[in-house]
Amino acid sequence: MNIQEQIKQIVAECLELDVNTLDCDQDFFDMDGYDSMRSVMILSKIEDTFDVIVPEEDIFDITNINQWVAEIEKIKG
Amino acid sequence: MNQFEHSPLLQQIAQNSQKYASKPAIIMNGQSITYSELFVNIRKAAGVMKQMGFKAGDRIILSAHKDLEYLYLYFASHILGIINVIVDSESNEERLQYIEERIQPVCCFGYKSKKFNSKLFSELNIDEGYEIESTCDILHRTSIAEILFTTGTTGLPKGVCLSYYNIYSSAENINGYIGNSAEDVELLALPICHSFGMGRIRCALIKGSTIVILNNFANIRAFLKAFELYHITGFGLVPAAWAYIRKMSGMRIAKYAKQIHYIEIGSASMSLDTKKELLNLFPDTRICMHYGLTEASRCCFQEFHDTKHLDSIGKPVSSLVDIKVMDEHGNELPVNSKGELCVKGNMVFSHYLEECDTKNAFYNEYFRTGDCGYKNSEGYFYLLGREKELINVGGKKVSPMEVEDAIISLGVGDCVCVPIKDETNFMGELVFCYVLKGSTSLTFEEIAEKLKSKLEVYKRPVAYAWIDKIPITSSGKKQRIQIK
Numbered sequence: 062m063n064i065q066e067q068i069k070q071i072v073a074e075c076l077e078l079d080v081n082t083l084d085c086d087q088d089f090f091d092m093d094g095y096d097s098m099r100s101v102m103i104l105s106k107i108e109d110t111f112d113v114i115v116p117e118e119d120i121f122d123i124t125n126i127n128q129w130v131a132e133i134e135k136i137k138g
Numbered sequence: 139m140n141q142f143e144h145s146p147l148l149q150q151i152a153q154n155s156q157k158y159a160s161k162p163a164i165i166m167n168g169q170s171i172t173y174s175e176l177f178v179n180i181r182k183a184a185g186v187m188k189q190m191g192f193k194a195g196d197r198i199i200l201s202a203h204k205d206l207e208y209l210y211l212y213f214a215s216h217i218l219g220i221i222n223v224i225v226d227s228e229s230n231e232e233r234l235q236y237i238e239e240r241i242q243p244v245c246c247f248g249y250k251s252k253k254f255n256s257k258l259f260s261e262l263n264i265d266e267g268y269e270i271e272s273t274c275d276i277l278h279r280t281s282i283a284e285i286l287f288t289t290g291t292t293g294l295p296k297g298v299c300l301s302y303y304n305i306y307s308s309a310e311n312i313n314g315y316i317g318n319s320a321e322d323v324e325l326l327a328l329p330i331c332h333s334f335g336m337g338r339i340r341c342a343l344i345k346g347s348t349i350v351i352l353n354n355f356a357n358i359r360a361f362l363k364a365f366e367l368y369h370i371t372g373f374g375l376v377p378a379a380w381a382y383i384r385k386m387s388g389m390r391i392a393k394y395a396k397q398i399h400y401i402e403i404g405s406a407s408m409s410l411d412t413k414k415e416l417l418n419l420f421p422d423t424r425i426c427m428h429y430g431l432t433e434a435s436r437c438c439f440q441e442f443h444d445t446k447h448l449d450s451i452g453k454p455v456s457s458l459v460d461i462k463v464m465d466e467h468g469n470e471l472p473v474n475s476k477g478e479l480c481v482k483g484n485m486v487f488s489h490y491l492e493e494c495d496t497k498n499a500f501y502n503e504y505f506r507t508g509d510c511g512y513k514n515s516e517g518y519f520y521l522l523g524r525e526k527e528l529i530n531v532g533g534k535k536v537s538p539m540e541v542e543d544a545i546i547s548l549g550v551g552d553c554v555c556v557p558i559k560d561e562t563n564f565m566g567e568l569v570f571c572y573v574l575k576g577s578t579s580l581t582f583e584e585i586a587e588k589l590k591s592k593l594e595v596y597k598r599p600v601a602y603a604w605i606d607k608i609p610i611t612s613s614g615k616k617q618r619i620q621i622k
Contacts, residue, residue, distance in 0.1 A: 077590060089356075090356065090357045090360070095356055096354050096356045097354055097355045097356040097382045098378075098532065098565070098595060098596060099356075099595070100356055100382075100386070101382060101385070101562065101564050101565075104385075105562055117384075117385065117388045118388055120385065120386050120387075121358065121359070121386060121387050121388065121390070124359075
């Protein structure tokens with residue numbers, strides 16, 4: 062699985078949505094079931110899966126799946 | 139004005155509809171409602187419910203969606219003497235059915251009930267209601283205005299019956315302590331199915347201030363933007379929300395510190411370091427942390443600038459509230475002695491819905507909180523722990539028994555749920571489950587998957603382990619504390 066697929070899988074799992082229905086450019090806040098608890102679940106699963114710590118300053122600007130992909134690619138270099 | 143004599147809260151809103159007629163009372167979902175419009179819509183909503191044939195003493199279930207209709211109906215019930223039963227809009231079906239059976243509502247609003255008459259908020263046409271002017275005369279201040287279901291220690295929710303006097307007194311006490319005024323603009327992102335969130339709305343509307351309501355804290359950008367857009371001067375928080383704000387937005391909130399007059403915090407404990415951090419970020423803000431329960435509202439407050447007592451839960455919210463530390467016979471214990479915190483006051487409920495729940499809930503007029511603590515010689519109260527075995531997930535209380543029952547219903551012989559510390563520090567505690575070895579053919583993954591349709595996300599265990607034997611007391615109760 063590539064990074065995008067892995068992140069989609071995490072988001073789908075945390076929001077209890079079908080992975081095939083996810084739009085990678087859709088704002089998380091427009092997705093069903095997105096709340097603070099689930100957004101923290103997404104963050105910690107991403108950090109665990111990719112073994113990274115996402116800088117606080119970056120988190121604020123991540124609002125969709127593709128931005129997560131770019132962030133992980135940036136950290137992983 | 140003798141109108142609505144039973145409900146000082148309604149009287150106050152009626153007065154504010156004259157005094158602050160064109161001032162925004164509520165801003166929500168892109169709509170701004172003035173005090174005058176609010177009062178008209180509340181009376182129209184009462185008209186709609188009267189046309190539906192509801193009368194004083196009837197019970198309705200209100201699913202706490204952040205919709206204006208929800209608020210109109212909530213206050214409209216006060217006009218007619220209809221008892222509001224407020225439920226979380228994310229309640230699972232089993233909980234809803236249990237509450238419906240206990241309540242026997244004339245109507246459920248905000249969701250579709252399988253058994254009872256129900257209406258979605260979108261199906262209501264409040265504009266078409268006629269404005270009710272007065273109320274029936276069988277209502278008193280001590281009449282029951284609302285019933286909130288708490289997480290019972292037995293796993294079954296308990297209905298807390300609160301009178302018009304209770305809910306108004308609670309708001310008055312809190313306003314008196316916090317010192318907010320009509321000039322304040324408050325931001326509310328807390329859920330409104332619990333007494334904290336709804337309480338904030340009542341506090342603001344009594345004062346004639348403006349309350350801006352957001353769906354939740356998740357959209358941190360919208361949360362911060364609101365500070366600028368509406369010139370927010372106060373807000374309510376739970377510790378999990380604060381951890382979330384900090385993690386998701388760094389120190390951005392500090393930019394607004396100067397404009398913030400007050401912050402109310404509650405529902406779970408907060409570490410000393412976090413309290414100090416808040417104090418540093420908001421040096422000129424009244425940061426008021428409450429200790430409270432649905433049954434006794436917010437009965438104790440501690441303001442963070444009183445740095446010597448940051449580790450305490452503070453003192454009673456007003457001179458009308460008294461807290462005693464009592465032994466197991468209901469005798470008051472001396473200063474510095476450890477016992478159960480018991481509360482008396484104008485906001486303390488009088489009874490649970492079921493007589494049997496009320497039986498051991500009081501020592502005379504003092505409500506037994508089930509929390510253990512002591513009072514020091516200066517009159518500050520300190521919390522040592524709770525006797526009730528609830529798990530506090532980010533401020534939401536979870537009954538281990540409810541989770542265990544749900545797991546057992548999947549085909550698990552036995553299990554026991556205990557709190558574990560949330561290592562990420564967001565939620566405080568999380569649910570951990572020990573499953574009795576050999577009592578099921580299900581794997582942990584299968585249990586977790588099947589639980590999704592049974593329990594809300596915060597109630598589901600985050601991890602599982604096998605256990606050889608579940609320790610029980612001689613009376614057959616699970617000894618959860620031993621396992622921790």
